Amino acid sequence: MTTVAQQRVLRTAIPGPLSVELHQRKLATVSAGVGTGLPVYVERAGGGILVDVDGNQLIDFGSGIAVTSVGNAAPRVVERVQAQVADFTHTCFMVTPYEEYLEVCEALADLTPGDHEKRSALFNSGAEAVENAVKIARHYTGRQAVVAFDHAYHGRTNLTMALTAKNMPYKHRFGPFAGEVYRAPMSYPFRWPGGPADCAKESFDVFVSHVHSQVGADNVAAVVLEPIQGEGGFIVPAPGFVRQVADWCAEHGILFIADEVQTGFCRTGDWFASEHEGVVPDLITTAKGMAGGLPLAAVTGRAEVMDAIHGGGLGGTYGGNPVACASALGAIETMREEDLCGRARAIETIFLPRLQALAERFPQIGDIRGRGAMLAIELVRGAGDLTPDAALTAAVNKECHTQGLVILTCGTYGNVFRFLPPLVASDDLLAEGLDIFEAAFAKAAG
Structure with a gap:
């Protein structure tokens, strides 16, 4: 209390x-x-x-x-963080690992959508998670193109600025940006030209048309989508849109990346917003609410995708810091218990x-x-x-x-x-x- x-x-x-x-x-x-x-x-x-x-x-x-x-x-967060700080604050998981990192990855495997075998890698911020998800998708598929959406926000690194739609203040005069990033219209019922009633079907058809004409499905490594857009205006796609996009990705060998940095960990009334339409992403990015205020992020995905990366291809000095992991475990315990x-x-x-x-x-x-x-x-x-x-x-x-x-x-x-x-x-x-x-x-x- x-x-x-x-x-x-x-x-x-x-x-x-x-x-x-x-x-x-x-x-x-x-x-x-x-x-x-x-x-x-x-x-x-x-x-x-x-x-x-x-x-x-x-x-x-x-x-x-x-x-x-x-x-x-939060009491459970404070208790775990204080205990962890007293034990040790850092070793770097890539040098000498520790159990707290494993416990967070085990929790992510349990909580994220789908009952398939999963793997996770931990990072520091949502932008880092999204950037690494794109790296993983490109490596696994052997393709380069990535499709994002109008009104999207994915971060402030060079690649995630390219994925982000809004110029001011996020992109203005910071280019050139990473290449092979393409943008499709978002399913935005309130502002859909044909009105909300037509948005569900038309927005998916427009998405498919854009990808086929501008990129070619065979060139696309991943589609990155916020199940409910965050900074772009809390835009809730028309019912069925997320499901249709995910199914279309599976049909064309494209990885569907759900950016749940803002929507994840109970925020929308489910553990993850993807669950609302029964969508199981190939990769899911998380951060923000996961760790009760400490910097921690993750990419969680299908084991065969995550394990396709060569040793040393993922990581970072502070990624999965033990204190941040302890905070996440306290936060997740609070979410479950309350x-x-x-x-x-x-x-x-x-x-x-x-x-x-x-x-x-x-x-x-x-x-x-x-x-x-x-x-x-x-x-x-x-x-x-x-x-x-x-x-x-x-x-x-x-x-x-x-x-x-x-x-x-x-x-x-x-x-x-x-x-x-x-x-x-x-x-x-x-x-x-x-x-x-x-x-x-x-x-x-x-």
Whole structure:
């Protein structure tokens, strides 16, 4: 149980004077390229609350971008991490291995979709995992081309920037990017030209047409897809789209890579979002919520694919660090013992009615989407006008911050709010956060 009181407390303006002072130090020493959405400097955190250096207690609807799903300083995580730090902090698994790495890989084999034999390799970040998944797919298939989707976000390394769709701020003037990466239209029901009803069939047909005409299926090593897109706007593909893409990949000897960096580990109400349509990826990439806040990522896949790589072809000095592995084991234990998949589904039942009622009052809410505790609303100019309204999004976001609610925006057009509360946040705290959001929306929308 966290020692942080689960209530919002505003002792100063947001940000407070001590945070302002620290932010001046940030500006003097940290690259301007490292942006900060809300310059409030956190001192402690637990459950659904962040405590800043000025003593303010803010409601957390972001979970460090879906990382602290089990809450900050979760007891099982703290216990395992403290014990591991006391034993040893690093040897490098490629030099002298340790059991914690094995335990994480065993858990991944058990939890990820499919009952086939699996292998995993551990890394530090989601981008690293995606990049290594592409390496594995290219090596195994002997092909080079990789297909990603509009609105995709896969990371900030050179290859994952190539896979990522959004220019600003992720790709602008950072090229040239890795080659043999191709992009297909995403199944985006809200903005599909023929409307949501036609999106399910048409989007798959358009995907197939693009790949055959631009790349050739025989040249494709892998298709990389987020089962629910993250940074691109929490876009939920039309029902059946993910299933169809995975089946098409299998038919053409292409590896289907599910990027579950943001969707994985109970966030959508299942352990993995792929399970919603019964999809079993050839390779699945994970990070974020897996390790309770410590940097850990993985590629998990079919044994014959993962074992096809020559010895030394995968790895990294810090990949699968023992302390991060201990944190992951504590987080996974928490997810199992507290049924956080069930809790994510319960959070959906709290949020959806409130968001739907707000949409009835304000036509600027064009779409409500998501699954479990990964929900979003997309803002537009108004009824019948789907023009993205990034200005209203920014105004609501600013007002939420001043009232002590940490919330995140996203989307290719900067017009989407994403709701990612810790799965352990109480019903009362979630309700208060929604109260703040509704009042901020009403104030900004006029």
